[in-house]
Amino acid sequence: MITVVEGAPPMEAAIGALRASLLGGLDPEAGPPRSAVPVPRGQLLLMPAHWGSYAGVKVVSVAPDNPARELPRIQGNYLLLDGETLTPLALLDGIALTGVRTAAVSAVAADALAEPEASRLVVFGTGPQARSHVEALRCVRPIREVVVVGRNAERTRAFADEVGARVGRADDVARADLVACCTTARTPLFDGSLLPAHATVVAVGSHEPDAREVDETAVARSTVVVEAVSAALREAGDIVLALQAGACDPGSLVRLADLVRGRAQLPPGRPRLFKSVGMAWQDLVVAAAHFEAARA
Known part of the structure; x- marks a missing residue:
């Protein structure tokens, strides 16, 4: 039964x-x-x-x-x-x-990537995944400030009130320790040159090769972690489009399993990006x- x-x-x-x-x-x-x-x-x-x-x-x-x-x-x-x-x-x-597993995977990656004292989180999106990511990242880092960036002003204010955040703008990433991209956007949400060198980004919004939330500048500047290289090259527009632009090399992609098992090298002085497409x-x-x- x-x-x-x-x-x-x-x-x-x-x-x-x-x-x-x-x-x-x-x-x-x-x-x-x-x-x-x-x-x-x-x-x-x-x-x-x-x-x-x-x-x-x-x-x-x-x-x-x-x-x-x-x-x-x-x-x-x-x-x-x-x-x-x-x-x-x-x-x-x-x-x-x-809703839970997507944010939980991001938290596993962020726990291995983000600065131990990361406290400033910028969230793009106001839907269920944005809500879950605030919860999940609070489980692994001492988040004290949350900034929410959304397309609809009313929904963004309501969401900010719900999760104890303030409403912000895309350029708030310049002060972020953590950035969570949880949208249905098909084009980049922010200028990757603004990312601080110590910042960690998680991007979960798309699983299509022609859609992305993060630009090639952010990809080129970052150590990039993926759930599986095969899945990223098949479905992750953030990676596929950056590769097409010559912003990164497939051989530089770090597997999440290697990261968690302590087998990955993380160069200092570079942002860190975890791109998730969601896997079975x-x-x-x-x-x-x-x-x-x-x-x-």
């Missing part, structure tokens, strides 16, 4: 589970590519994975026009399976899962941890 697991996993538990999976040998490069099927009003995404005692698949729809209808842009569910028999075990809310192993790891916690 399939168990329905309600709610979202706790952020700190998700961060811990993802970090533990990478330390335990999970190889993001080994995962199958995301299947993206265009449909008249958006996309259908299929994301299967297998690791340890579990397998699973997330089925998600992306409908860009939905916010105008007061409906979620992204909807879907996660089916968790026993890894040995492939028997269905649990059904989870795919959107609640995505992340959903599986967090879904399994949430299922086990609910069962216990």
Whole structure:
């Protein structure tokens, strides 16, 4: 009988589970590519994975026009399976899962990249991912100041009030310790030359090769970390477009697993950029941890 697991996993538990999976040998490069099927009003995404005692698949729809209808842009569910028999075990809310796991992956990377005393955070975006990233980054760094940059003035003010932030502008990145890009933008959000040399950027908004939130100047100046080089070269417009402009070399990309395992060299005096496209192993790891916690 399939168990329905309600709610979202706790952020700190998700961060811990993802970090533990990478330390335990999970190889993001080994995962199958995301299947993206265009449909008249958006996309259908299929994301299967297998690791340890579990397998699973997330089925998600992306409908860009939905916010105008007061409906979620992204909807879907996660089916968790026993890894040995492939028997269905649990059904989870795919959107609640995505909201937590995306920010939790960013927090794992930021915890390894950001200055220990990083306290000034600039967030681009006012949606669920922006909210989750404020929570996640507060779990790994002593954030004392949050600046929110958004397109809609009313929503930006409301979001700032909700998370204890102030409304800012794109050039606030010049004073940032951490920058979180959590938007649906298809063109760069800020001038990469403004980034302080000590800053860490996480960019999670796109998984398409022709869309980006970060310009080639930021990429060229930074040590760039990705979940998997194969996925980044396939889906990360921030990386793909910078490569096309000659701003970086594929051989310079750092794998997240190597970073977490302490195998990556991080040159001093350069910004650090983590570009995430979201991968199926992340959903599986967090879904399994949430299922086990609910069962216990």
